[in-house]
Amino acid sequence: MTTLVARTRRMLGPEMAGPVLAFLAVMLIFGTSSPQFLSRATFGSVAFQLPELGLLTLAMLLPILTGGLNLAVTFTANIAGLVVAWVLQANGGVDAGPAAFALGALLALAAGAASGIVMGLVIAYTRAHPILVSLSMMIFLRGLGEFLTRGGDVSGFPTFIRQLGHGSILGIPAPLLVFILCVGLWHLLLSRTKLGFNTYMIGSNIEAAHYSGVNTRKVLVLVYTLSGIMCAVAGIIMMARFNSVRIGHGESYLLITVLACFLGGVNPFGGFGRVIPVFVALVVLQLLSSGLNLLGANQHLATAVWGMLLVAVMILRWIAGQFGYLVGKRE
Amino acid sequence: MRRLFHTQATEMALLAVTALICFFLATSTDRFFTLGNAFDLLNISSVNIIFAVGLLVVLIAGGIDISFAVAASVVQYVTALILAQIGGGSWVSGILIAGSIGILLGAFNAFLIHKFRIISIVVTIATFNIYFGLLMFFTRGVSIYDLPDWWTERVILFEREMADGTWAEIRLPVLVMALCVAATWFLIRHTTIGRQLYAFGDNPDGARRFGVNIGAMQFIAFGWLGLMAGIAGLIQAHYAQEVVPNALYGRELDVLAAVVLGGARLGGGRGSVFGCVLGVLLISIVQNGLNLMGVSPYAFQMIIGAIILLAITLSNSSIEKLIPFLRTDGRKQS
Numbered sequence: 064m065t066t067l068v069a070r071t072r073r074m075l076g077p078e079m080a081g082p083v084l085a086f087l088a089v090m091l092i093f094g095t096s097s098p099q100f101l102s103r104a105t106f107g108s109v110a111f112q113l114p115e116l117g118l119l120t121l122a123m124l125l126p127i128l129t130g131g132l133n134l135a136v137t138f139t140a141n142i143a144g145l146v147v148a149w150v151l152q153a154n155g156g157v158d159a160g161p162a163a164f165a166l167g168a169l170l171a172l173a174a175g176a177a178s179g180i181v182m183g184l185v186i187a188y189t190r191a192h193p194i195l196v197s198l199s200m201m202i203f204l205r206g207l208g209e210f211l212t213r214g215g216d217v218s219g220f221p222t223f224i225r226q227l228g229h230g231s232i233l234g235i236p237a238p239l240l241v242f243i244l245c246v247g248l249w250h251l252l253l254s255r256t257k258l259g260f261n262t263y264m265i266g267s268n269i270e271a272a273h274y275s276g277v278n279t280r281k282v283l284v285l286v287y288t289l290s291g292i293m294c295a296v297a298g299i300i301m302m303a304r305f306n307s308v309r310i311g312h313g314e315s316y317l318l319i320t321v322l323a324c325f326l327g328g329v330n331p332f333g334g335f336g337r338v339i340p341v342f343v344a345l346v347v348l349q350l351l352s353s354g355l356n357l358l359g360a361n362q363h364l365a366t367a368v369w370g371m372l373l374v375a376v377m378i379l380r381w382i383a384g385q386f387g388y389l390v391g392k393r394e
Numbered sequence: 395m396r397r398l399f400h401t402q403a404t405e406m407a408l409l410a411v412t413a414l415i416c417f418f419l420a421t422s423t424d425r426f427f428t429l430g431n432a433f434d435l436l437n438i439s440s441v442n443i444i445f446a447v448g449l450l451v452v453l454i455a456g457g458i459d460i461s462f463a464v465a466a467s468v469v470q471y472v473t474a475l476i477l478a479q480i481g482g483g484s485w486v487s488g489i490l491i492a493g494s495i496g497i498l499l500g501a502f503n504a505f506l507i508h509k510f511r512i513i514s515i516v517v518t519i520a521t522f523n524i525y526f527g528l529l530m531f532f533t534r535g536v537s538i539y540d541l542p543d544w545w546t547e548r549v550i551l552f553e554r555e556m557a558d559g560t561w562a563e564i565r566l567p568v569l570v571m572a573l574c575v576a577a578t579w580f581l582i583r584h585t586t587i588g589r590q591l592y593a594f595g596d597n598p599d600g601a602r603r604f605g606v607n608i609g610a611m612q613f614i615a616f617g618w619l620g621l622m623a624g625i626a627g628l629i630q631a632h633y634a635q636e637v638v639p640n641a642l643y644g645r646e647l648d649v650l651a652a653v654v655l656g657g658a659r660l661g662g663g664r665g666s667v668f669g670c671v672l673g674v675l676l677i678s679i680v681q682n683g684l685n686l687m688g689v690s691p692y693a694f695q696m697i698i699g700a701i702i703l704l705a706i707t708l709s710n711s712s713i714e715k716l717i718p719f720l721r722t723d724g725r726k727q728s
Contacts, residue, residue: 134647181703191706192660194458198651199706203699210692314644318460318519325516332513360531367527373520374506381510 080383081328081376082343089347093354100354109349110235114242115304116316116323117345118297121249122290123320124341128253129283130266130333131186131193133290136297137317138204139178143171143298144308145208148217156219164224172295178204179291183284208310218307228303238300245296250338252289262286266333319366322373323348347372404657404709405669411705412676419683426686429554430562439678440567441630443671445649446656447578448622450670453653454582455615456595456662457507457514461522462619463646465499466627468525470637473628474538482542492628493621499525500620504612522646529639538637545628546635567629574622579667587614595662651702652677677702 093100119136126133150167151159178200185196230237253259261282264272273279302308327344329336351372352365420427445462452459473492477483483491499521506517549566556562582588594601594611602608631637656673658665680701681694689697 185703185707189707192654194660195651195654195706196703198647199699199702201647201699202651202695203703206693206695206697206699210690210696213692318522321515321519322523325519331516363527363530365527367524367531370520370523370527373516374512374524377506377512377516377520378510381512 079328079340079343081380082326082340082347084379085326085347085372085376086343086350089350089354093350093357097354097357099357105350105353105357107236109346109353110239111229111304112352113345113349114236114238115297115301115313116319116349117242117342118245118293118300119313119316120320120323120341120345121245121338122293122297124249124324124329124336124338125262125286125290125293126193126197127321127324127329127331128262128266128333128336129193129286130269131283131287132197132321133179133182133287133294134194134197134317135178135182135201135204136290136294136320137313138201138208138310139175139291139294140298140301141208141308141310141312142178142204143175143295144302144312145211145217145298145310146171146174147299147302148220148308151220151224152217157221159221161223164221168299171299172292175291175293175295175298176288177291178294179288180284182291183287186287187280187283205310212308212310214310216307216309220302220306224303225306228300228306238304241296241300245293246338246342249293253338258282258285263334266330266335268334315366319348319369322369326373326376405666405672407709408656408669408672408676412672412679415676415679415683419679419686423683423686426683428556428562430556430560431682431686433562433564433568435675435678435682436568436571437563437565437633438682439674440571441626441633442645442649442652442674442678443571444574444622444626444629445645446653446670446674447575447667448619448626449649449653450656450658450665450667451578451582451591451618452514452615453658453660454595454662454665455591455611456598457612457615458518458650458660459503459514459616459619460518460646460650461499461503461525462518462623463642463644463649464522464526464529465496465620466623466630467639467642468499468529469495469624469627470631470642471529471533471538471639474541474631474637477542477545478540482544484544488545488628489625492624494624496620496622496624496627497617498620500616500618500623501613503620504616507616508609508612526640526643533639535639537639539635541631541635541637545632567633570625570629574625575667575671578618578622581618582667591615592663595664597663648677649674655702655705 090101099105119140122136122139123133147164147167147170150170151163154160154163154166182193182196182200185191186193227237232240253262261272261277261279264275264277265279265282269279272282297313298308301312305312323344324336324341325331326348327336327341329341348369351368352362355365355368356362416426425431445466449459449462469492472495473488476491477488480487503514503517503521506512506521507514550563551565551569553561553563582591590601590606591611591614593604594606594608598608601611627642630642634641652673653665653670654660654673655676656665656671657669677698680698684694684697685691
């Protein structure tokens with residue numbers, strides 16, 4: 064029994080406290096103030112909205128763990144979506160078959176990976192600040208997308224694409240399935256593989272990681288490449304959800320992904336943070352948004368409340384730290 | 395002279411690149427090297443330069459701020475509402491109101507950063523969402539076009555008719571920009587506070603042991619950026635002759651890129667007003683040049699992004715090769 068408790072506690076980790084508290088608070092507040100909140104409809108809409116933001120957040124998570132940042136996530140996703148859209152259009156538009164989609168998706172993943180590789184190489188080999196490198200990549204990709212689409216929409220996809228965005232398998236929305244699969248992959252990657260271990264090493268102390276024989280450059284390039292690939296997955300899901308591709312779709316998610324990571328207890332300097340708390344933080348954010356929506360507020364108020372929640376969690380953490388400090392002193 | 399090149403390598407390189415691009419544009423287009431175009435560039439860049447010098451102070455102090463552009467939008471909107479309440483006002487009351495609200499918003503960031511020991515990027519991403527979300531929620535995205543006359547009326551400080559009949563003019567934003575640049579330069583180069591900001595940004599612990607008041611540093615840096623953001627908001631509304639709640643949304647990252655291109659380091663302790671102004675101007679000049687050369691406006695951002703990426707890669711790799719152990723760790727308190 065005690066081992067079970069200890070194991071659960073270890074599995075949940077200290078980062079879990081903030082997101083779980085926030086989750087309980089949200090459930091309590093909205094559950095009592097709005098009778099429709101604890102309903103299938105609420106959770107249904109959350110399940111459909113979660114993946115877009117969630118996949119982008121996963122893409123943001125890996126670079127943050129290395130002490131960096133990938134500000135190009137949303138536009139990498141847009142470019143990847145554009146690649147799929149073009150491949151589909153080149154193969155008959157509405158009449159395109161699954162093979163064309165498979166090819167498009169592969170090319171989209173390659174496009175995402177390419178963006179990540181370029182950023183990773185520049186960051187790893189020149190030691191330029193990741194904020195800056197990914198920022199210029201973001202400006203470049205945004206410009207590239209605007210140049211290629213002239214700021215317009217690309218749409219007209221076969222019907223099975225709609226299924227990917229809006230369909231369900233065994234009652235679980237298809238995008239959510241993709242998202243949960245990706246969460247699982249990221250969790251395994253970070254907790255079970257050498258690359259994951261090295262990611263944490265680099266985030267804690269890149270010099271120490273280097274001197275202990277970690278090929279830091281290789282790891283950094285891989286991390287940004289994987290981030291780019293995850294952006295591409297997000298781009299494909301976003302394309303299916305909106306049934307169109309436009310440069311700027313999901314642009315407002317950019318800073319929210321960083322917010323979700325921090326809310327999920329990821330250390331802004333890198334080295335600490337896990338996937339599951341981030342997942343819970345994402346669920347909290349979406350529940351908040353749905354709850355406010357039920358109370359008649361709009362998305363903008365939800366955005367403001369997301370910001371306040373982040374500040375509140377940080378303040379609570381500070382208070383907990385002060386308390387721990389006092390307790391520690393007494394002993 | 396050698397010392398100048400050594401201490402201000404980024405600024406010198408930037409100046410050389412800017413000069414090269416200017417030379418190229420002057421020979422390849424006939425419009426670039428005219429007084430009218432130069433003045434246009436200054437008028438257009440003014441707001442970004444005001445933002446940039448404000449952000450520079452925060453970067454020097456080792457912080458980062460994402461929220462200043464939406465803070466400026468809040469300032470614009472609230473200032474317009476207050477002015478409508480008090481029946482018009484004037485430039486003096488406008489600057490007082492906008493400046494105070496700006497300082498207040500900056501101080502709120504500083505308060506969270508200092509009191510609860512949250513790092514600046516987390517705080518400002520949170521406040522970015524709070525400011526912008528609340529602004530859009532309360533205004534419902536409605537713009538204000540009915541501004542007092544003094545606010546929207548063009549003030550021309552200097553004008554000269556060109557040979558082809560067009561007018562070259564320097565307008566009010568340029569004067570305000572010059573004042574902000576001069577004030578920031580004075581603050582960080584010629585006051586004790588400025589030296590302390592550099593010291594604090596370079597090594598917070600060391601600065602604290604030397605008796606630098608850490609809290610004061612945070613409030614001064616973010617308050618200064620708040621003040622600049624307030625002024626920039628006022629001037630942007632003056633320039634655009636309207637207050638649109640999401641007009642400045644997204645501007646923060648462009649300004650950040652320009653400032654760091656100008657030699658300020660994410661992580662603190664480095665950066666100069668000269669480099670910062672050059673960084674903004676370089677981007678404006680490239681944009682302007684592409685426009686004159688007849689390149690599709692859709693391609694501007696792409697080319698600018700590629701240039702910044704290239705500039706970062708080149709500047710970092712050459713420094714790295716020259717002095718390999720100088721840049722050991724850039725991330726102290728980003």
